[in-house]
Amino acid sequence: MDIFIQQLINGVTLGSVYALVALGYTMVYGIIWLINFAHGDVVMIGAMAATTIAISLVGGDPGTSAFVVLGVGLLVSVPLCMAVGWTAERVAYRPLRRAPRLAALITAIGVSIILQNVAMMSWGRNYLNFPQVLSPRVFEFAGARMSTLQIAIVVIAALIMGGLLAVVHKTRLGTAMRATAQNREVAGLMGVNINTVISAAFLIGSALAAVAGMMVATYYGVSQYTMGFMLGLKAFTAAVLGGIGNLVGAMAGGLLLGIIESLGAGYIGDLTGGFLGSHYQDVFAFFVLVLVLIFRPSGLLGERVGDRA
DSSP: OHHHHHHHHHHHHHHHHHHHHHHHHHHHHHHHOOOOTTHHHHHHHHHHHHHHHHHHHHHHOTTOOHHHHHHHHHHHHHHHHHHHHHHIIIIIIGGGTTSOHHHHHHHHHHHHHHHHHHHHHHHOSSOEEOOOOOOOOEEEETTEEEEHHHHHHHHHHHHHHHHHHHHHHHSHHHHHHHHHHHOHHHHHHTTOOHHHHHHHHHHHHHHHHHHHHHHHHHHHSEEOTTHHHHHHHHHHHHHHHHOTTOHHHHHHHHHHHHHHHHHHHHHHHHHTTTSSOGGGTHHHHHHHHHHHHHHOTTOSSOOOSSOOO
16 A cells, blocks of 8 residues: 555656646647647756756855755746747747648657757757755655655646636636637637737747756756657647646646556556566556547547637
């Protein structure tokens, strides 16, 4: 039971990160029907930028406060990721809005490759170690351990997701997003600036990606230019699991995928008689994706057709 609770805690922590990244996928898809496969690399850029800032601050003064390190890291990584997301939408995706979907999909893969190579040239191929600026306390619960860092990740992710829902459902921008998702042409005729709405979706999603990137960097202690590929695929799986285009579905799918992956990592050895180890945990994410696509293509909560944003 203590192993189960421990893996459940780890799964909720990991799932919170997946949910933040999945929201970026589902917002863009809900409005312009584009699977932005470069979104995982935006997360990577946020993690690399935050790690670089942390290394610089701690290297200059080892006694720098953790709040200063993390705060400055966010102040740099969030605008950087927003700039990357806005540029990708303006330069690569906007000219292809009326093109076949396959053209936009291939372009998104191309943007992903470009971002990876730019990151490799900027930061190199080696892993960057995020300084241990936090000394998290550990709490015991039924034989399991949960750190203050895990609690912070879950709470911050929950607050951000709640804030996003409030923006989408309680503000004029959110109303414009939902109108554009329902019918882009009619929304434009009613005075909604479609370009502004789509750019806002990319900016918000990229900001969430920057926060998720810092969470990953602080949680695992490392970042590298290829880290966004697998993380992006898993977040996309979470979005599909919950119902692509559905905000609540993306959140639920992220949490559920994190729990499935963590429980799988904890019990895969027992289930296979020791043949497979915990490093095969990535298998579970894509196994879940295959099952969902076969038995419920619209996701667990269903794709939002009339209210995608």
